Amino acid sequence: MARYDYRCPNCGRRFEVEHPMGERPAVHCASCGGKAQRVFSASGIHFEGHGFYNTDQRASTETTT
Numbered sequence: 001m002a003r004y005d006y007r008c009p010n011c012g013r014r015f016e017v018e019h020p021m022g023e024r025p026a027v028h029c030a031s032c033g034g035k036a037q038r039v040f041s042a043s044g045i046h047f048e049g050h051g052f053y054n055t056d057q058r059a060s061t062e063t064t065t
Protein backbone atom coordinates (compact mmCIF):
# COMPACT_ATOMS: atom_id res chain seq x y z
CA MET A 1 0.00 0.00 0.00
CA ALA A 2 1.08 3.51 -0.68
CA ARG A 3 -0.26 6.75 0.62
CA TYR A 4 -1.55 9.47 -1.68
CA ASP A 5 -2.83 12.96 -1.21
CA TYR A 6 -6.23 13.80 -2.56
CA ARG A 7 -8.01 17.08 -2.73
CA CYS A 8 -11.69 17.76 -3.14
CA PRO A 9 -12.33 20.40 -5.81
CA ASN A 10 -15.78 20.93 -4.38
CA CYS A 11 -14.96 22.07 -0.83
CA GLY A 12 -11.16 22.18 -0.91
CA ARG A 13 -10.66 19.49 1.73
CA ARG A 14 -7.36 17.69 1.48
CA PHE A 15 -6.75 14.23 2.86
CA GLU A 16 -4.68 11.10 2.42
CA VAL A 17 -5.82 7.77 1.07
CA GLU A 18 -3.95 4.48 1.11
CA HIS A 19 -4.25 2.18 -1.84
CA PRO A 20 -1.96 -0.10 -3.82
CA MET A 21 0.49 1.53 -6.18
CA GLY A 22 -0.75 1.75 -9.72
CA GLU A 23 -4.41 1.62 -8.80
CA ARG A 24 -6.67 4.59 -9.27
CA PRO A 25 -9.74 4.02 -7.14
CA ALA A 26 -12.57 6.52 -7.04
CA VAL A 27 -12.01 8.59 -3.92
CA HIS A 28 -14.81 10.59 -2.43
CA CYS A 29 -14.59 13.51 -0.06
CA ALA A 30 -15.61 12.70 3.52
CA SER A 31 -17.06 16.17 3.97
CA CYS A 32 -19.23 16.72 0.92
CA GLY A 33 -19.10 13.43 -0.97
CA GLY A 34 -17.61 15.02 -4.05
CA LYS A 35 -15.11 13.19 -6.17
CA ALA A 36 -11.60 13.97 -5.00
CA GLN A 37 -8.64 14.40 -7.28
CA ARG A 38 -5.16 13.12 -6.71
CA VAL A 39 -2.58 15.69 -5.71
CA PHE A 40 0.78 14.88 -7.22
CA SER A 41 3.01 17.38 -5.48
CA ALA A 42 2.21 15.66 -2.20
CA SER A 43 4.04 14.42 0.86
CA GLY A 44 6.21 11.44 0.07
CA ILE A 45 6.98 12.79 -3.36
CA HIS A 46 7.87 16.41 -2.79
CA PHE A 47 8.98 17.72 0.58
CA GLU A 48 9.16 21.48 0.21
CA GLY A 49 11.89 21.55 2.81
CA HIS A 50 9.88 20.29 5.77
CA GLY A 51 10.80 16.63 6.00
CA PHE A 52 9.07 13.47 7.15
CA TYR A 53 8.15 14.51 10.65
CA ASN A 54 6.14 17.49 9.58
CA THR A 55 4.18 15.71 6.88
CA ASP A 56 3.32 12.89 9.29
CA GLN A 57 2.01 15.35 11.83
CA ARG A 58 -0.11 17.12 9.28
CA ALA A 59 -1.59 13.80 8.15
CA SER A 60 -2.53 12.65 11.63
CA THR A 61 -4.13 15.94 12.62
CA GLU A 62 -6.17 15.95 9.43
CA THR A 63 -7.51 12.45 9.85
CA THR A 64 -8.60 13.00 13.45
CA THR A 65 -10.33 16.30 12.76
Ligand SMILES: [Zn+2]
Pocket: 008, 009, 010, 011, 012, 013, 029, 030, 031, 032, 033, 034
Ligand atom coordinates in the same frame (compact mmCIF):
# COMPACT_ATOMS: atom_id res chain seq x y z
ZN1 LIG B 1 -15.52 18.00 -0.42
